[in-house]
Amino acid sequence: MEIGGLGALLMGLFGALHCLGMCGSIMGVLTMSLPESIRRRPATLAAYLLWYSTGRLISYSLAGGLAGAFGGGLLLAVTPQYGHRLLSLAATLVMLAAGFHLAGWFPGLAQVEKAGAPIWRRLEPLGRRLLPVSRPWQALLYGMVWGWLPCGLVYSALFIALAQGDFTGGMLFMLLFGLGTLPSMLLTGVFAERFMRVARNSRVRMYAGALLIALALLMLYYSSRT
Amino acid sequence: MNRTSDNSRLLGESPEFTALLRSLQVAAATDVTVLLLGESGTGKERLARFIHAHSRRREAPFVAINCAALPDGLAESELFGHRKGAFTGASGDNPGRIAAAQGGTLFLDEVAEMSLPVQSKLLRFLESGEYQRVGDTLCRQSDVRIVAATHADLPALVEEGRFRQDLYYRLNVVPFQVPPLRARQGDVRRLVKALTRQLADHHGLPAPRYDREALELLENYHWPGNIRELRNLCERLLILFPGKTIHPGNLPPEIRIPGRSRWRFVLPEGGLRLEEVEQELLLQALQQAGGNQSRAARLLGMSRYAFIYRLKKYALL
Numbered sequence: 001m002e003i004g005g006l007g008a009l010l011m012g013l014f015g016a017l018h019c020l021g022m023c024g025s026i027m028g029v030l031t032m033s034l035p036e037s038i039r040r041r042p043a044t045l046a047a048y049l050l051w052y053s054t055g056r057l058i059s060y061s062l063a064g065g066l067a068g069a070f071g072g073g074l075l076l077a078v079t080p081q082y083g084h085r086l087l088s089l090a091a092t093l094v095m096l097a098a099g100f101h102l103a104g105w106f107p108g109l110a111q112v113e114k115a116g117a118p119i120w121r122r123l124e125p126l127g128r129r130l131l132p133v134s135r136p137w138q139a140l141l142y143g144m145v146w147g148w149l150p151c152g153l154v155y156s157a158l159f160i161a162l163a164q165g166d167f168t169g170g171m172l173f174m175l176l177f178g179l180g181t182l183p184s185m186l187l188t189g190v191f192a193e194r195f196m197r198v199a200r201n202s203r204v205r206m207y208a209g210a211l212l213i214a215l216a217l218l219m220l221y222y223s224s225r226t
Numbered sequence: 227m228n229r230t231s232d233n234s235r236l237l238g239e240s241p242e243f244t245a246l247l248r249s250l251q252v253a254a255a256t257d258v259t260v261l262l263l264g265e266s267g268t269g270k271e272r273l274a275r276f277i278h279a280h281s282r283r284r285e286a287p288f289v290a291i292n293c294a295a296l297p298d299g300l301a302e303s304e305l306f307g308h309r310k311g312a313f314t315g316a317s318g319d320n321p322g323r324i325a326a327a328q329g330g331t332l333f334l335d336e337v338a339e340m341s342l343p344v345q346s347k348l349l350r351f352l353e354s355g356e357y358q359r360v361g362d363t364l365c366r367q368s369d370v371r372i373v374a375a376t377h378a379d380l381p382a383l384v385e386e387g388r389f390r391q392d393l394y395y396r397l398n399v400v401p402f403q404v405p406p407l408r409a410r411q412g413d414v415r416r417l418v419k420a421l422t423r424q425l426a427d428h429h430g431l432p433a434p435r436y437d438r439e440a441l442e443l444l445e446n447y448h449w450p451g452n453i454r455e456l457r458n459l460c461e462r463l464l465i466l467f468p469g470k471t472i473h474p475g476n477l478p479p480e481i482r483i484p485g486r487s488r489w490r491f492v493l494p495e496g497g498l499r500l501e502e503v504e505q506e507l508l509l510q511a512l513q514q515a516g517g518n519q520s521r522a523a524r525l526l527g528m529s530r531y532a533f534i535y536r537l538k539k540y541a542l543l
């Protein structure tokens with residue numbers, strides 16, 4: 001049993017709680033820096049929040065596709081016979097680590113964020129030029145830049161996308177992961193402070209982490225039987 | 227502020243700290259009001275300066291005001307300014323900090339310490355951008371970006387009626403949690419090295435080295451005073467052991483002996499009455515001991531006789 005669509009969705013859904021410390025504040029800034037005329041109309045505001053997230057999902061999908069294609073190449077080059085199984089096992093272990101990270105028992109995973117810092121240093125000034133956002137295309141483009149923000153959880157998901165073994169599989173995995181993050185991100189935009197309080201609650205995060213760990217263990221169990 | 231402390235407070239490569247800096251960079255590009263929440267000594271003013279330096283207002287002034295350091299009577303005139311003769315001692319015009327920050331950033335440190343009347347005036351300014359100097363009838367406009375900071379639990383203060391709810395909502399537009407030093411993976415080690423180097427340059431002394439065990443103890447300590455406490459320790463050790471190697475034995479007991487925490491009390495900027503503190507401690511000890519005077523006396527490290535003597539002295543018995 002591989003980490004499929006459901007795993008990606010759940011990882012995004014629960015994992016996003018952890019990311020709210022950083023992304024929640026960014027979403028808050030992006031929401032509150034919109035012109036008053038946009039913020040006053042709930043439907044227009046919701047549309048802008050969706051544009052931001054659509055941009056983010058486009059970046060995730062692109063990165064996932066590239067990771068999947070790279071993973072496919074790696075499979076053929078290294079061990080065509082057992083490579084897929086090995087990558088799949090590694091991906092499950094990464095998910096397990098993400099669960100421990102989310103629960104607050106493995107803070108070291110955040111160190112992988114350093115890997116993306118050089119890309120972010122180049123992209124961040126581009127994003128800054130788009131702020132303050134007042135047009136939908138700006139929100140979409142800013143979301144695309146935001147998608148490359150260094151994040152331990154996104155990198156864990158990317159590693160699992162790599163195990164999908166081809167561009168389409170990797171892209172779909174990251175798209176579903178991104179869709180899983182949508183509820184948290186949209187709620188943060190609308191109910192910024194109240195929702196972040198819940199997300200910051202260590203018990204909530206612990207339960208979310210435990211759910212991811214249970215999912216990863218379940219996958220390990222099934223993969224060991226096949 | 228000198229260059230040494232300027233640099234030291236933004237040092238850090240831990241994921242927790244770099245994540246915060248990335249979020250603040252995004253906030254800096256907008257004009258959104260920012261609220262920095264975090265323990266004392268975590269470097270909130272440095273972060274406010276970081277926001278200003280990365281904003282479009284960076285060429286305009288950055289003006290900081292410590293609300294805890296202002297006596298009630300002076301807070302309004304310091305913030306909004308006053309006209310000559312507005313009150314006894316107002317021998318000249320004072321434009322105030324808001325006018326001084328025109329076009330730039332106004333940093334309100336320890337905003338929870340602001341008195342309720344000043345909170346009302348600040349709220350009006352935040353809502354309309356308008357303010358009046360003390361003793362003036364003219365309404366003025368100012369374009370400043372507000373960054374506020376506090377270590378206090380603002381929702382609790384709102385509940386207690388000590389902080390205006392509407393002002394809380396105005397300030398709490400985008401809250402950022404500044405991580406305490408103990409939550410910043412690997413930063414203690416980096417900061418010890420960087421601070422020691424900077425302080426050694428500043429004092430013209432050879433920097434001491436820290437052995438592995440000493441560094442481990444420093445990393446495991448919980449740093450209630452955060453970077454301010456770490457910096458003070460580095461300075462003390464530099465002066466005591468210039469050019470030498472610091473061993474665990476050179477560290478203060480609360481760091482050397484894990485689990486032992488020194489009781490820490492920070493004197494409020496405005497001072498306090500010692501007798502009030504003593505009365506409060508006597509009552510708290512009695513409460514903790516469930517009314518048992520002997521146990522309460524032991525909690526305060528005194529004899530039962532001395533404890534009762536003090537209760538009688540303050541008419542608490």
